[in-house]
Amino acid sequence: xxxxxxxxxxxxxxxxxxxxxxxxxxxxxxxxxxxxxxxxxxxxxxxxxxxxxxxxxxxxxxxxxxxxxxxxxxxxxxxxxxxxxxxxxxxxxxxxxxxxxxxxxxxxxxxxxxxxxxxxxxxxxxxxxxxxxxxxxxxxxxxxxxxxxxxxxxxxxxxxxxxxxxxxxxxxxxxxxxxxxxxxxxxxxxxxxxxxxxxxxxxxxxxxxxxxxxxxxxxxxxxxxxxxxxxxxxxxxxxxxxxxxxxxxxxxxxxxxxxxxxxxxxxxxxxxxxxxxxxxxxxxxxxxxxxxxxxxxxxxxxxxxxxxxxxxxxxxxxxxxxxxxxxxxxxxxxxxxxxxxxxxxxxxxxxxxxxxxxxxxxxxxxxxxxxxxxxxxxxxxxxxxxxxxxxxxxxxxxxxxxxxxxxxxxxxxxxxxxxxxxxxxxxxxx
Amino acid sequence: xxxxxxxxxxxxxxxxxxxxxxxxxxxxxxxxxxxxxxxxxxxxxxxxxxxxxxxxxxxxxxxxxxxxxxxxxxxxxxxxxxxxxxxxxxxxxxxxxxxxxxxxxxxxxxxxxxxxxxxxxxxxxxxxxxxxxxxxxxxxxxxxxxxxxxxxxxxxxxxxxxxxxxxxxxxxxxxxxxxxxxxxxxxxxxxxxxxxxxxxxxxxxxxxxxxxxxxxxxxxxxxxxxxxxxxxxxxxxxxxxxxxxxxxxxxxxxxxxxxxxxxxxxxxxxxxxxxxxxxxxxxxxxxxxxxxxxxxxxxxxxxxxxxxxxxxxxxxxxxxxxxxxxxxxxxxxxxxxxxxxxxxxxxxxxxxxxxxxxxxxxxxxxxxxxxxxxxxxxxxxxxxxxxxxxxxxxxxxxxxxxxxxxxxxxxxxxxxxxxxxxxxxxxxxx
Numbered sequence: 035x036x037x038x039x040x041x042x043x044x045x046x047x048x049x050x051x052x053x054x055x056x057x058x059x060x061x062x063x064x065x066x067x068x069x070x071x072x073x074x075x076x077x078x079x080x081x082x083x084x085x086x087x088x089x090x091x092x093x094x095x096x097x098x099x100x101x102x103x104x105x106x107x108x109x110x111x112x113x114x115x116x117x118x119x120x121x122x123x124x125x126x127x128x129x130x131x132x133x134x135x136x137x138x139x140x141x142x143x144x145x146x147x148x149x150x151x152x153x154x155x156x157x158x159x160x161x162x163x164x165x166x167x168x169x170x171x172x173x174x175x176x177x178x179x180x181x182x183x184x185x186x187x188x189x190x191x192x193x194x195x196x197x198x199x200x201x202x203x204x205x206x207x208x209x210x211x212x213x214x215x216x217x218x219x220x221x222x223x224x225x226x227x228x229x230x231x232x233x234x235x236x237x238x239x240x241x242x243x244x245x246x247x248x249x250x251x252x253x254x255x256x257x258x259x260x261x262x263x264x265x266x267x268x269x270x271x272x273x274x275x276x277x278x279x280x281x282x283x284x285x286x287x288x289x290x291x292x293x294x295x296x297x298x299x300x301x302x303x304x305x306x307x308x309x310x311x312x313x314x315x316x317x318x319x320x321x322x323x324x325x326x327x328x329x330x331x332x333x334x335x336x337x338x339x340x341x342x343x344x345x346x347x348x349x350x351x352x353x354x355x356x357x358x359x360x361x362x363x364x365x366x367x368x369x370x371x372x373x374x375x376x377x378x379x380x381x382x383x384x385x386x387x388x389x390x391x392x393x394x395x396x397x398x399x400x401x402x403x404x405x406x407x408x409x410x411x412x413x414x415x416x417x418x419x420x421x422x423x424x425x426x427x428x429x430x431x432x433x434x435x436x437x438x439x440x441x442x443x444x445x446x447x448x449x450x451x452x453x454x455x456x457x458x459x460x461x462x463x464x
Numbered sequence: 465x466x467x468x469x470x471x472x473x474x475x476x477x478x479x480x481x482x483x484x485x486x487x488x489x490x491x492x493x494x495x496x497x498x499x500x501x502x503x504x505x506x507x508x509x510x511x512x513x514x515x516x517x518x519x520x521x522x523x524x525x526x527x528x529x530x531x532x533x534x535x536x537x538x539x540x541x542x543x544x545x546x547x548x549x550x551x552x553x554x555x556x557x558x559x560x561x562x563x564x565x566x567x568x569x570x571x572x573x574x575x576x577x578x579x580x581x582x583x584x585x586x587x588x589x590x591x592x593x594x595x596x597x598x599x600x601x602x603x604x605x606x607x608x609x610x611x612x613x614x615x616x617x618x619x620x621x622x623x624x625x626x627x628x629x630x631x632x633x634x635x636x637x638x639x640x641x642x643x644x645x646x647x648x649x650x651x652x653x654x655x656x657x658x659x660x661x662x663x664x665x666x667x668x669x670x671x672x673x674x675x676x677x678x679x680x681x682x683x684x685x686x687x688x689x690x691x692x693x694x695x696x697x698x699x700x701x702x703x704x705x706x707x708x709x710x711x712x713x714x715x716x717x718x719x720x721x722x723x724x725x726x727x728x729x730x731x732x733x734x735x736x737x738x739x740x741x742x743x744x745x746x747x748x749x750x751x752x753x754x755x756x757x758x759x760x761x762x763x764x765x766x767x768x769x770x771x772x773x774x775x776x777x778x779x780x781x782x783x784x785x786x787x788x789x790x791x792x793x794x795x796x797x798x799x800x801x802x803x804x805x806x807x808x809x810x811x812x813x814x815x816x817x818x819x820x821x822x823x824x825x826x827x828x829x830x831x832x833x834x835x836x837x838x839x840x841x842x843x844x845x846x847x848x849x850x851x852x853x854x855x856x857x858x859x860x861x862x863x864x865x866x867x868x869x870x871x872x873x874x875x876x877x878x879x880x881x882x883x884x885x886x887x888x889x890x891x892x893x894x
Contacts (some may be wrong), residue, residue: 055613055756062615066680164610170757172602172610179609180594180602183485183777185492250496309763312742326485326774327600330764333739334757344756347613 035068038354041075041102041133043124044115048138048165049076050086051339052112052346059347069354075102077124099124103131109357110350113137122146129153129161134357136349138165138342144239144255147246160356162349167240168193168318170341171334172348177247177322184324186248188288190461193240195316195336196224196231197263197283201301202314204271205280211266223316233262237285237299245287245297248322251374253287259298259378266301270456273387273415273427279303280311281458294377303385303460379436383412383460385429388445389452392424396450403444404430407437423452429460465498468784471505471532471563473554474545478568478595479506480516481769482542482776489777499784505532507554529554533561539787540780543567552576559583559591564787566779568595568772574669574685577676590786592779597670598623598748600771601764602778607677607752614754616678618718620891623670625746625766626654626661627693627713631731632744634701635710641696653746663692664729667715675717675727678752681804683717689728689808696731700886703817703845703857709733710741711888724807733815733890809866813842813890815859818875819882822854826880833874834860837867853882859890 040056042049056063056071063069076094078084087095099120102108111128113135115121121142125135130153137143143150143163154161164174168191177186192198196218203214215232218224230236238258245253263283274281284302289295304311309331313319318336323329335341390396397414404411415427430438438457445451470486472479486493486501493499506524508514517525529550532538541558543565545551551572555565560583567573573580573593584591594604598621607616622628626648633644645662648654660666668688675683693713704711714732719725734741739761743749748766753759765771820826827844834841845857860868868887875881 059613059615059755067612171760172606172762175610176602176606179782180605180778181774182497182781183489183774185489309742312739324774325489326770326777328765328768328771330601330762332602332760332762334760338758340756341758344611344613344754347756348610351612352609 035064035070036354036357037070037072038109039072039074039107040350041077041105041108041111042073043077043099043102043111043113043121045076045078045084045086046114046116047339048342048346049112049114050089051343052114053090055340055343055347063351067351067355069351071350071354074108075105077102099127103127103133108133110134110136110353112346112350113139115139116141118142118145125150126153129159130157132157132159134160134162134353136162136346136353138163138346140166140236140239140243144242147243147252160353162353163243164349165342165345167244168320168332169334169336169338170344171318171320171332171336172345173244173320173332174247175348175352176332177244181322181324181327181330184326186289186322186324188286188323189244189248189320190310191241191244191285191320192282192310192313192318193244193285193320193336194231194237194283195318196228197237198313198318199223199316200232201263201266201281201283204266204268206314208268208272210268211264232264234260234283234299237283241285241287241297241299244285244320245295248287249289249295249374251293251295252372253295253297253376254373257297257373257376259300261300263301265456267456270387270458274303274385276415277413277429278306279460280306282310284310284461286461288380290377293374295374296377296380298380301458303458305462379434381432381434383430383432383462384438385427385456385458385460386442386454387425387427387456388454390424390426390450391452392422393450396424397426399448399450400426400445403448404428404441406444407433407441409433409437409441425455465494465500466784466787467500467502468539469502469504469537470780471507471535471538471541472503473507473529473532473541473543473551475506475508475514475516476544476546477769478772478776479542479544480519481773482544483520485770485773485777493781497781497785499781501780501784504538505535507532529557533557533563538563540564540566540783542776542780543569543572545569546571548572548575555580556583559589560587562587562589564590564592564783566592566776566783568593568776570596570666570669570673574672577673577682590783592783593673594779595772595775597674598750598762599764599766599768600774601748601750601762601766602775603674603750603762604677605778605782606762607674611752611754611757611760614756616719616752616754618716618753619674619678619750620740621671621674621715621750622712622740622743622748623674623715623750623766624661624664624667624713625748626658627667628743628748629653629746630662631693631696631711631713634696634698636744638698638702640698641694662694664690664713667713667729671715671717671727671729674715674750675725678717679719679725679804681723681725682802683725683727683806684803687727687803687806689730691730693731695886697886700817700888704733704815705736706845707843707859708736709890710736712740714740714891716891718810720807723804725804726807726810728810731888733888735892809864811862811864813860813862813892814868815857815886815888815890816872816884817855817857817886818884820854820856820880821882822852823880826854827856829878829880830856830875833878834858834871836874837863837871839863839867839871855885
């Protein structure tokens, strides 16, 4: 039996969940894994502002990171504070002191991965962050330890539960974005300040991490195209359904010729028959295509106290078994690679909805805006409106992003067009 | 860069797929993993009967296992022969000679796991078999290296592609079992002698392996309840659909109080809204419930040359990185545990279809057979038939298996009953 002492930084939902899971499963881990885990220290901000403080005995709490970093009994530190500071300073201190760090902090990893990885190597420590992407879904270790025989060609994921909850409600009940956002906030699925989720930032952090691991090249945060869900309307959903599609906020990474990488987060129309279309409510799923394995999908709870704690404990137990050679991270002992060349002129189909004046020759005029950019149309749907204007939905064949941006500019200058109401990218397969 | 020499036993579909994948991805593995993999030897039965013999140069082939077992340059042996002999003798020889063995042979592992594990320990070798369950789906390592913080409460899987292909065709096109079997045979999805698949043996092997790992206790092959799909009819599917269900061949493992394990393979009615209901054609998927992670589903190709080779290469690369401490298997360095107590009186709901004489009081008479065993009914569906007989479908609430067996005996003795036509177990959730 090996004794492993653990410290937890932060005692909110996730930190206290990890504490409880270790306590509740202690005997099972001893029996099954021959590991005796004990939480020796919990770092909190103060004794007055911690709602979970009664969950652990007083003597484990400390206000000072040095009590943890300098404690030679502590082998593994679990960071559950969130945000970049002081989390980054504390994690660097622990790594440099030779303590393996396990974190669920996607913002921290996405923003400072090379520096953290370097500190882990310098300190001879492990650094793991399975819980940072997809919550409880086994994802990052699956990429490094199960699918590593493949060249992964694409990852497409629903990796933000808040936006999936909102979009699922809009899909099934025909409700509006703002109504669903309020419901999600009432249930605690969305923050009072929802921007990080609904504007796609959370998904961008996660795609940066997941894409870097899948493609063995760093996909920098700032190179990822980002578009949130705030402009999606009930009409977009009813149009999509009529054509056999639904709308999801997807994080998409694809490897192109010459190792160029596409990396983008945006609302996406996908066929109702695609396995991702059936991923509803606050569930997450990631669809991976590899050159040997073909299509694989991993599905589960992407957030929440216990699913996140499950992923953290997975990392903790993995690290505890491998204490002999401590410096071993998800990167297979390499430093993070050079940033990948990121492709900003990707190809996909588009759904474009415009409001036009209702007169002879309008359709020809608009179609020529697409034709001028070499974009061909798959289907056109004109529906009657209550006013004198017409609403027309165009679905294109696969086109270049930049060609579409040029066509949209032309449409806006076209005198028959009153407004371009919605532009949604379409993915039909991988 | 570490050089790793590999031998492949057997050069059929899987063996030659592994050879090709190693050759095609060699540079990627060197660049990404700092591992240089070479296939030094391939064991074949003879030079005249190998359809893939042109894929490798003549000098790698050998007819003698001793050329491999005694070659100190060879670190990893990939067994792709199938069946138990001579595969077992050859694998034991390699393990005892200290060579890590990677296999996709579910029958071998399910039947001889303790002996193989013991030989690995004795020889100081690794022993891995990710490809034996779920083909390319990352499953076994996910259980041991990602979900190990959980107590896994249940696994429910579609783990045989042949039967899922047949049942999916019966579901979508209303076709008969025999017609679909012939189609599957024509496409190479079913063997000329299909019993191993359609009678559930293949799924039993896989459930024995997957259940043993999920529940940390050996689930012996011979204790698993087994029922194939040969009796499922088009009528069963149309009845199921009317009630909002479909029918899948599921491999089910559940942990009960007192660590009793349920382990059974049988056709199962599941709600059309269950994620497993959307797993069609020859795809596989496993639905896992853990006490922390909640529900997780892993989906992908359960067979085929490249998906299976993907899982094998995952094991090979994993083992190659961990050559320093060689004896490390899926069991986390423990010997396989004692056989689990297997529960043979499980609980589930049932769908029972009977043909009865058409006269007053029949329904009361039949219902009393269920009532006598304390089985209550959820729904009853009587449909007109062309003859004077009546066909009645009963769906029960959750009942004990043994109570149902007693009720079925009573039904067969009941003079109003002409025949009990179909008994299908029903799972509504986990």
